[in-house]
Amino acid sequence: MDTQSERETGPTGWLRGLDISVTLVAVLFWCVVLWWAYTQNWSTVKYAVLFVGGIMTVYALNETRESLEEGSWIDALVLLPSAGVLITASFYFFVNFETVYLLRQGFATEHEYMLARLIIISLLYLTWREFGNLFLGLVIGVMLYAMFGDAVPGVLGHAGMSQLTLLQATVTDLYGFYGSLTQLTASWIAPFLLYAGLLFAYGAFDLILRLAIVAAGRIRSGVAQTAVLSSAVIGSINGSYTANAAMTGSFTIPTMKESGMSGHRAAGIEAVASTAGQVLPPVMGASAFVMASYLGVAYLNIVVAGLLPAAILVVSIAIAVHYTAISDTSNQDMEFSEFFDDPLSRNEKIAEALRFGIPFGVLIYYLGFAQFTVMTSAMYTVFAMVLTGVLMPPFQRLVDSSDASPVSEFVTQVRNTVHGFRRGAIILAPIAIILVVISGVVNLFSTTGVPAKIALLMINLSGGILLFAVLLGMAVAIVMGVGMPTVAAYVIVAILIVPTFVSEFGIAEITAHYTMFYAAILAGITPPVATAAVVAAGIAEANFWRTCGAALKIAAPLFVLPVAFVYNPALITMSPGLNTLFVGLMVMLGAVSIIYGLNYPFRLSLGNLLLTRAALAVLGVLIMTYPTALAKIAGIAVFVGVFVAEKVMVRGLSLPFTKEVKQ
Known part of the structure; x- marks a missing residue:
């Protein structure tokens, strides 16, 4: 023995x-x-x-x-x-x-x-x-x-x-x-990923899911919208759409299928959410830090410049997911309470809001108002997160006079802190590996003069035509992005393609960087590789090609946005004003036109259906990319006319997102 x-x-x-x-x-x-x-x-x-x-x-x-x-x-x-x-x-x-x-x-x-x-x-x-x-x-x-x-x-x-x-x-x-890049990872990215690890350990993402469920319970496509919100938020920090599809998809995809949604559509929604999460401020899959370093501007300026494009993408995806959910006749009214052991009381909600809100407020203060460096701001944020993460729950036990011992709660939170340190290091390790390697590759590019050679090659291949150059750059970004974390794919195209856009085509630096940044995430849902779709389809036990088709329909505006940035420079600015909002609204309506055309469950014959979908999609592309405001307004008028006509003539007037409140 x-x-x-x-x-x-x-x-x-x-x-x-x-x-x-x-x-x-x-x-x-x-x-x-x-x-x-x-x-x-x-x-x-x-x-x-x-x-x-x-x-x-x-x-x-x-x-x-x-x-x-x-x-x-x-x-x-x-x-x-x-x-x-x-x-x-x-x-x-x-x-x-x-x-x-x-x-x-x-x-x-x-x-x-x-x-x-x-x-x-x-x-x-x-x-x-x-x-x-x-x-x-x-x-x-x-x-x-x-x-x-x-x-x-x-x-x-x-x-x-x-x-x-x-x-x-x-x-x-x-x-x-x-x-x-290695130095940037060590000084800027690493402290933020420690913050992310602590958020995981203290249960912040459980809170995010609860909030998503509360919000989603008020709209018809509630289950699917919950999946999108939770996957996108976590994906923004995760930094890899493939890894995020595996991590969050293991929960969201079965939940959507349980509600009655078909497997390939559930997988397509998860693949899109994980991919789109890479561009969500403030972290943007760690790419925001690299972009700020390349441009030599404050990190907060990069975040501000990315807010409007991210809003356009999120709104269009939310609408597409809504149409996908209602067309699948799934039961989006399922009961969510089964996902959590205990509902949060009012005091617990306040305590959790303070617990996670105070460190985030520290981050905003030091970055936005005190104008401290990214590294110093992240350091103080981590300190604040540890303090509130460890001390708030025991204090809450004292205030509530609950049966749980404040001392045992304190010990539990110290243990969670250690787990958060471990989780942060494990999240950081793959990103560090690839950025260390990419740092060496970038140095070899610089030593051999590759960026200048690529510039000459792009001019020759595009014939000096901006549209062709952008499409060529997007193709390179998709190829480079296959199987790589977002930040690595972005770094490569930022070195190879962005200088050409700036020097040869006169595109503003911030616009050129965002154009290639958005293009770099497309590999996650672009067949035949589409790594995010591969993972999601595997979890859903769905056909890969049908999953890709569903994902492409939902994320169609994402493929147009890089071109829209170039032809609408006001979209990407570190000093937004009324003109930025006006242009952003028009581009958003163009994106909605594409989504409406490709995803809305029209009651038409097959021939008319295909014609309507194609016409609305093309109209949306023109609204998003055409540089003249008058042409955009005319296109929007046509889209609004079609939208209203369909509502009045076919279905009768009803708002697409509301559901009847039972008295």
């Missing part, structure tokens, strides 16, 4: 040890991040070197634990050495930072070159492990292009570089993999 000690040293004991190690290392990692944010005792480059080692340690331990749980010993045996190389490299470069970074730029010792080779191999493995063959092929292709550019014919050819030059550009000069 096995003794207790023998059982604890078996596989279960190892797993428990790894699980505890993940938590301890995550807490230590965040303590270092917050300490640096408060003191900034090291340079950003030196801090980034340590940051990479810390987050790779968390990633390695957590993934090893999961691999062992699944019985994949080979994966664990490969993963640990790969992460060990990156941890060792971070320690070496951190300890010898002044020598390596200040005294040996442009050359390195032989053992540093060997370490650099191991770093590249390890990062390639982690990239493949986390993001698959396609992105791995892109990174390897860029490296081969950098080395053998002299063999590339035409405008894309360059002088090439030696292996040692490649190692210097990516590793030993401490640019490349430790360059600007």
Whole structure:
């Protein structure tokens, strides 16, 4: 018979040890991040070197634990050495930072070159492990292009570089993999993802779901709208439409199917919601921070510029989902109370609002009014979140005189805080991996002069016509975005495409960046890859192509918005005024025309139905993209006329979103 000690040293004991190690290392990692944010005792480059080692340690331990749980010993045996190389490299470069970074730029010792080779191999493995063959092929292709550019014919050819030059550009000069994007991740993105981890741990997203259900209970398409709101909000923080479709879809899709909605439509709604969430302010899938860095403007300005486009997208998707739900004859009046163990009392609602509202108010104050840096604002927000997250529930127990002990509640919230630290590190790890790799790719692009070559190539292919150039840029963004987190896809097109739009076509920088940012998320629902749709269809056990069709109908305006930005510059501005709102309203009505045409359950014969849908969709595209206000107004008048005529002549006047209130 096995003794207790023998059982604890078996596989279960190892797993428990790894699980505890993940938590301890995550807490230590965040303590270092917050300490640096408060003191900034090291340079950003030196801090980034340590940051990479810390987050790779968390990633390695957590993934090893999961691999062992699944019985994949080979994966664990490969993963640990790969992460060990990156941890060792971070320690070496951190300890010898002044020598390596200040005294040996442009050359390195032989053992540093060997370490650099191991770093590249390890990062390639982690990239493949986390993001698959396609992105791995892109990174390897860029490296081969950098080395053998002299063999590339035409405008894309360059002088090439030696292996040692490649190692210097990516590793030993401490640019490349430790360059600007890695530094941005370490200083700006990481604290916000810690905030997100704490929100998860303290139950903020449960509160969001409750609020969504309350709001959705007042409209006819309640279940579907709840799914859209919860998935989009969480997706904004998650940073990956594919991962978000898996995470939130596991709840929203079965709920929609239970209400009577067909599987492919439920999957299509989830895929669209997860994809659209990537552009929702204030986080925008972490891309807002990168955009602010590239443009050299305040982060809050980027958020302000993104509010109106996001509103247009959200309104159009909400209407499309409404039409989809009512056309599916699903029971959207199902009882929601079954999803929660206990309803919140009035005092509990107030306490929860204060618990999460105070830290958010701290964030708004420091960013918007005090004009502190993103990093400092996020740091104070995290401090406020920990204070309210830990102290408010015990205080509420004292006020309510409940049976639960305030001390036990305090201990529970401290435990939740530790879980939040762990959750934040696990959320951050994949984003850090891909941004470290992309940072190296960007440095190789700059070294080889690729952006200038792409500019010349785009001018040649588009013939200097703006519309063709935008469509070409969107196509590149879709290809680059396949299987990648939003921020990574955006970074690549921001480096390759945006400079051409600005220098050759005279598009404002903020407009060019938002155009490519919106285009970068399209890969999630664009067949034949459509990774968000693949995941959602799998959960729904639905046909992939029917899921893509449903998603494309719901998100059709998303494919038009990048073009609309270019031809309506007032849409994207850091100083919105009445003209911005006027143009935004017209573009929104154009988006609604597309949605109405493609999704409304018309009572027409097949021929007339197809003609009506096509005409309204084309009309909506013209309203959204045509630059002249008079033409937009004329198109809107036609759409309103069709809308009213259908209501009066076919169905009788009734508001599409209200449902009869029973007395």
